Amino acid sequence: MRLSSIAITLGTFAVAAGLCLVAAFFSVRLIEDSSVIGVRAELDREGLTWASVDANGLQLFVIGTAPNEAGRFKALSAAGRVVDTTRIIDEILVNDTSNAPPPRFSVEILRNDNGVQIIGLIPSATDRVRLIADITKLAGADAQVSDLLEIADYDNPEGWEAALRFSIAALRSLPRSKISVEADRVSVKAMTDSADARRRIEADLSRRVPEGLKLALDLSAPRPVISPFTTRFVITGNGARFDACSADTEETRRQILQAANAAGLQAKATCTIGLGVPTRRWGAAVEMGIKALAELGGESITFSNADVTLIARMGTAQADFDRVVGELDNALPDVFDLHAVLPKPPVETPEGPPEFTATLGPQGAIQLRGRLSSDISRTTIESYARARFGSEAVYTGARIDETLPGSWPVRVLAALEALSKLSNGSVTVTPETVSITGNTGNQNAGSEIASLLAEKLGEAEDFNIAVVYQEKLDASLGIPTPEECETQIVDIVGDRKITFEPGSATLDASAKDILDDLSELLQLCGDIPLEVQGHTDSQGRETMNQQLSQDRAQSVLDALRTRRVLTASYRARGYGEETPIADNGTEAGREANRRIEFHLIREETAPEPDGAGDTETEIDEGEEPPRDTVDEAPDANAEGTPDEQN
The missing domain is CATH 3.40.1520.20 (hypothetical protein tt1634)
Known part of the structure; x- marks a missing residue:
């Protein structure tokens, strides 16, 4: 009986112990799971997705590779907000970025x-x-x-x-x-x-x-409207060229240029893509015309809207001319009207062929010479020239010849209008042709002149165009003249000053912005003759002041050179105390006199006296330089000797 009771008691204790163990196990798992879930949620809220969590009993392991120590600390802090920090086991590695290359910024x-x-x-x-x-x-x-x-x-x-x-x-x-x-x-x-x-x-x-x-x-850029829509191709003894080229699409441009290359074009050429084409078959028509011109051996073919003018080379066989023109006329789309000319040799006269010439100088002056058909025609043409080029710029030296063709005034007026599109050059009018040569700042001047002459002169009229584009003449590029550069320097500097360390020629940090702004302008101005002038006040010895002003001017010139300014035509000149702009008896006046100025180097109006020195760096003692640009720094409040205060 007693043994049975003991067995029952032991069994009861065993069952109770088992139940306790099971309860403890599930309790620990519950704590583990809730801790892991809570810490993971907190890490996600902080954006620490690189970190993971594991549990072993009451211990919580934070695992992962942190981008840096700050990230590691942030992850442990996040976990510590959920569970007791004594339960957290740190198993975080920190990424070694010492040898990692920087990202591509x-x-x-x-x-x-x-x-x-x-x-x-x-x-x-x-x-x-x-x-x-x-x-x-x-x-x-x-x-x-x-x-x-x-x-x-x-x-x-x-x-x-x-x-x-x-x-x-x-x-x-x-x-x-x-x-x-x-x-x-x-x-x-x-x-x-x-x-x-x-x-x-x-x-x-x-x-x-x-x-x-x-x-x-x-x-x-938006496509321009081209009117008249013009292409003109010329083949001479000097080679092939475009005087004008227009296309409506990239494919058309490629088609025209390929035909030109096949006809002997060597130089690089472009076609302006624009609006206003008279037919979608423009490219095919121009290609036919260029091939026909090459087969004839050269001269010119002009497409102006739907009007086509082919002028053969003088001396071309009549049979060849008739055959090629007939084939071209039959092949061109119906919208085009072909007019072909085989020039005849000019008739010799005792006075030579009649001619009118207009010459446009770089400063805008124009001279009219040669022959005009009547007094009324001369008055009209002179008035037109004054309106186009300025009333004070026209010189007329043309004589009257009443035997000239009736179309002569129209040809002369068209030639003058074409000349107005150049910066300088000349135009010559004869009974057979109008020739224009010169320089321009407009890349499209050749095309515009060709369109103008084709429209004004009409069919069967020949003209020659030889114009050269020069970037320095291109107003659209915004390149200022030397005089405009001088004025813009004053505007850029304004009331600022180029400053130096007291008593030295070392530029201080505040001069950087001014020099950066000036270098941008001077890069645009290009190779202009510019003098960088240094000036001081009258404190100290005159020779010391002169040397200090020279060194400061040279420092500014060197600083511009390091900013990629073309300074080959520049010079640095120190004027010392000889050209004050204010009273040296006051501190404000002395501050104003300590300055850097920029001025164009202009040609001397009088010969240099004997023994005056180097013509590159010296000017007459009695001549005072202009003072419209004041931009040098004060050394006010500088301590030391009078020499140092400059």
């Missing part, structure tokens, strides 16, 4: 009428606040600027700051654009207002691109 700036978006990854060393402020300033107060930049903890890569500054400058001129920026490359894709604006912006950006930075430009 890049920024994309999108600008349209609604505002600006800036997207990308920048180094932490970049002044993000200033970058956004600069973009906001150029976009305007009403524009919305969306800052979607990410930051990585790295220094700026080489060239990064220069690329950003250049991109902001480009954005200023392009209200509809996408600019992609990297440390060594900037890509610009934008829509401009016109073809002239596109060429001006392309030239400006190409000049300003920092050294070592690759620039990719993709600027587009």
